[in-house]
Amino acid sequence: MTSLAARGAPPLSVRAAAPLVLAVLLVLTAIAYPLTSGGARDAVSWTIVVLGAALSVVHAAAGHGLRTAAAVTALVGGTAVAFEAVGLATGVPYGSYTYSEALGPTLLGVPLLVPLAWLMMAWPSWVVAGLLASRTVPRVLVATALFAGWDVVLDPQMVQAGYWTWAHPTPGLPGIATVPLTNLAGWLLAGGVLMTLxxxxxxxxxxxxxxxxxxxxxxxxxxxxxxxGALAHAGWLGLPGSAAWGAALFLPVFALLAARRWRTR
Structure with a gap:
């Protein structure tokens, strides 16, 4: 099969650097989020999601080929719109919620920013899961857990910003009074479907x-x-519950990754 280089793709060093540049820009923009308010914070939110989605596409293309990157984008975007449109119309599987007009244009009632956010979250979750599990079923389960856990941190922040509202926010996870447990169940279901595909x-x-x-x-x-995000929740956004959950869910993940890397040195 003809290699990417032979087809005129950039050198590997350039392809490897591009996702890292986007990741650094993402971090710098995310740092700005708790330091802004109003329209400036909305602009920062949009920029974070666009950068995160771009990072996912560029990394997928660099490491797996343009065809895979295009297919990933279509799959994640289509799955996001399908689950979110059904969720808005029926309350299944997340619970009943409504989006704010601040999120901009919609498709089937779903803000276009939402499938981009799914793309931002899905690809890193799948990549990191591959570092923790080599076999298909464990890899899908880990990716699903990472995907849903990311939302545990993100959702209270977005509710606080007024981007969406839950009709019945309780019962929720301990320390998180604004997001129902049905949302976590919905993300586990949607994540399981998405990660399998x-x-x-x-x-x-x-x-x-x-x-x-x-x-x-x-x-x-x-x-x-x-x-x-957990640090921002604890120090600037007044969301100690989601800060604690973020640390509890993800510190073990990165500790395990560090331990595995240490053992392979």
């Missing part, structure tokens, strides 16, 4: 001789948006 898709569409790009950029995105 995503795993099969990447396996079937990957370019056999595509150079492998390291996981540093998705790791940085996942780490900062969860643990950095």
């Amino acid at each position: 995503l795993d099969r898709l990447v396996t079937r569409t990957v370019v056999a001789d595509a150079p492998r790009v390291g996981p540093a950029a998705p790791l940085l995105a996942l780490g900062w948006m969860t643990l950095g």
Whole structure:
């Protein structure tokens, strides 16, 4: 099969650097979130999601080929719109909620920002899961847990910003009074479906001789948006419950990754 380089793709060093540049820009923009308010915070939120989605697409393309990146984008976007449209119309599987007009244009009632946010979250979750589990079923389960856990940190922040509202926010996780447990159940269900499809898709569409790009950029995105988000929740946003959950859910993940890397040195 013709290699990416032979087809005029940029050198590997450039392809590897591009996701990292996007990850650094994502972190810098995320740092600005708790320091802004009003329209400036809305602009920061949009920028974070666009950068995160771009990081996912660029990393998938760099390490797995353009065909895989395009297929991942279509799969995640389509799955997001399907689950969110059903959720808005029926309350299943997340519970009853409504989106704010601040999120901009919609498709089937779903703000276009939402599938981009799914893309921002889904690809790093799948990549990091692959570092923790090599077999298909464990990898899908870990990716699903990471995907849903990310939302545990993110959702209270978005509710606080007024981007969506829950009709019945209780009962919720201890310390989080604004987001119902049904939302977590919905994310586990949607994440399980998405990660199963995503795993099969990447396996079937990957370019056999595509150079492998390291996981540093998705790791940085996942780490900062969860643990950095938890820090922002505790120190600036007045969300100690989600801060505690973020630390409890993700510190063990990164400790395990560090331990595995140490053992392989």
